[in-house]
Amino acid sequence: MRRRLTARTGRRTGRRTALPVAFTSAAAVLLLACGSGGAPDGGSGKGAGDGDKDRSAAVVVRPGDDSARVPVGRKVTVRVRGGSLTSVEVTSPGPGRLAGTWSEDRSVWTATTPLAPGATYTVKARGRASGGSPLERTASFTTEAPRNTFVGEYVPDRGTTVGVAMPVSITFDKPIRNKAAVERKLEVTASPAVDGAWSWIKDRNGKDRVDYRPERFWKPGTEVTLRMNLAGVDAGGGVYGTQQRLVHFRIGDAVTSTLDVTRKTMTVARNGRVLRALKVSSGKKGYETWNGTMVVLSKVPTIRMDSSTVRIFGHEAYDLGSVRWDVQLTPSGTYVHAAPWNEGKFGLTNGSHGCIGLSTDDARWFYGQVSVGDPVTVVGSTDTVAINNGYGDWNVDWASWKEGGALR
Structure with a gap:
C-alpha cells in the first residue's frame, strides 16, 4: 500500500486509499509536495492558494517500485502534476543510463533507450512544485529475465590468495559477439594500483575468454577486486548477461621457478631469495617441455597418468597408476611431479614426455x-x-597484449 510523503522530510502522513483517475497505476510511484501553508494573519509570505498547489503536486514514475517483472517493451516515463521536472536519471549497473526526451514544458520525461532484460533500474527524479516546494523521488524496478543468457566462469575465486602470475580470467558459455559491450562492464582495481589490461582469446575448448593482467607480475600483498556488471548487457545476437559479481582476492608471496633445460636444473626463489636449485629431467627430443612462462593451475598429491589422454600411443605409451606430488602447469598435460623411474637422469638427461620430473x-x-x-x-x-x-x-609482449582488448 502506498503512503503519502512530505516533499521535505519524507514523514508518513497517512495512507492513501485512492488515487486520481488520471494517475492510477499499480506500477506508478507518486511524490506529493507539502507547501508552507498560508501566511499568518497580518504577515507576509505565500498565499493559501500556493500552499494548496504545492500540496497537490505529484511526481509519477512508471514503472515504479513493484514486485512484478517489467516487460522490456515498456517505456519509462516520469511526469509531474502541478510543477516541472528539473532532472531525471535512469541507470542500471549493467546496461548503464537510459537516454530520454522532455516535453516542451518539462513536465514529462520519456526514455528513448529500450530496457534490457534481467536488469534492475533506479530512477532518480527531481523537480519543483508550482508553489516553489522541491520534489524528489527515487524508485526502482527489475525487468523480465532474458530468454537467452550468457554467464562467465571466472578465476580466481573470491577470498583466495594466489601467486604473482595469476591473471583474472573469464570464460563465457556463449559466443560473445559484442566484446566491447561486455568488456566495458568488467573492471579490475588493485591496491597498490597497477597498469593492467584485458585481452580476448579463444580458450582451448573454443569458448570466448578474456584475461586481465598487469604489464609485469603482481606485487606480493596486492589486494585485487573484480567487478562484473553484466546483468542486462547485450553480448550480441540477443544473448544477455545475468551476473552481478564483486570478487576480492589477494596476491601472496612471489614464488618463482626457472627451469634451464640445458643445465637440467630448476631454481626456486621466494620474494627474490633463492631457496633451492633442483636437479630435474624434462622433455626429451620430440617431447620437449614447453618454453616460456606457465602458471600453476592446481596441485594434487596423487594422480594417474595415462598417455592416451595426451595422445601418446605405441612404444612410447605409458600408464602410471600412482604418480606423487603433482603440480599442474597446462591443461595439455604438463606437470611438475615425482618421477622415481627416471632416477639417475636428474641433472644429467632429459628423458620425460614433456613433464618436469623430480626425485620424490x-x-x-x-x-x-x-x-x-x-x-x-x-x-x-x-x-x-x-x-x-x-x-x-x-x-x-605488453603492446600486443593491449591490442587484444576490445576497447583499445
Whole structure:
C-alpha cells in the first residue's frame, strides 16, 4: 500500500486509499509536495492558494517500485502534476543510463533507450512544485529475465590468495559477439594500483575468454577486486548477461621457478631469495617441455597418468597408476611431479614426455612451496606454450597484449 510523503522530510502522513483517475497505476510511484501553508494573519509570505498547489503536486514514475517483472517493451516515463521536472536519471549497473526526451514544458520525461532484460533500474527524479516546494523521488524496478543468457566462469575465486602470475580470467558459455559491450562492464582495481589490461582469446575448448593482467607480475600483498556488471548487457545476437559479481582476492608471496633445460636444473626463489636449485629431467627430443612462462593451475598429491589422454600411443605409451606430488602447469598435460623411474637422469638427461620430473623428496618439497598462480618459466627449450594452454598470457609482449582488448 502506498503512503503519502512530505516533499521535505519524507514523514508518513497517512495512507492513501485512492488515487486520481488520471494517475492510477499499480506500477506508478507518486511524490506529493507539502507547501508552507498560508501566511499568518497580518504577515507576509505565500498565499493559501500556493500552499494548496504545492500540496497537490505529484511526481509519477512508471514503472515504479513493484514486485512484478517489467516487460522490456515498456517505456519509462516520469511526469509531474502541478510543477516541472528539473532532472531525471535512469541507470542500471549493467546496461548503464537510459537516454530520454522532455516535453516542451518539462513536465514529462520519456526514455528513448529500450530496457534490457534481467536488469534492475533506479530512477532518480527531481523537480519543483508550482508553489516553489522541491520534489524528489527515487524508485526502482527489475525487468523480465532474458530468454537467452550468457554467464562467465571466472578465476580466481573470491577470498583466495594466489601467486604473482595469476591473471583474472573469464570464460563465457556463449559466443560473445559484442566484446566491447561486455568488456566495458568488467573492471579490475588493485591496491597498490597497477597498469593492467584485458585481452580476448579463444580458450582451448573454443569458448570466448578474456584475461586481465598487469604489464609485469603482481606485487606480493596486492589486494585485487573484480567487478562484473553484466546483468542486462547485450553480448550480441540477443544473448544477455545475468551476473552481478564483486570478487576480492589477494596476491601472496612471489614464488618463482626457472627451469634451464640445458643445465637440467630448476631454481626456486621466494620474494627474490633463492631457496633451492633442483636437479630435474624434462622433455626429451620430440617431447620437449614447453618454453616460456606457465602458471600453476592446481596441485594434487596423487594422480594417474595415462598417455592416451595426451595422445601418446605405441612404444612410447605409458600408464602410471600412482604418480606423487603433482603440480599442474597446462591443461595439455604438463606437470611438475615425482618421477622415481627416471632416477639417475636428474641433472644429467632429459628423458620425460614433456613433464618436469623430480626425485620424490624434491617433488614433495616443491609441492609444499608453490601455490596456484605461481609462475614456472622454462628457458632453452623449443616451442613456446600457447596463450590458451593454461595461462600463457605472460609470453605475449605488453603492446600486443593491449591490442587484444576490445576497447583499445
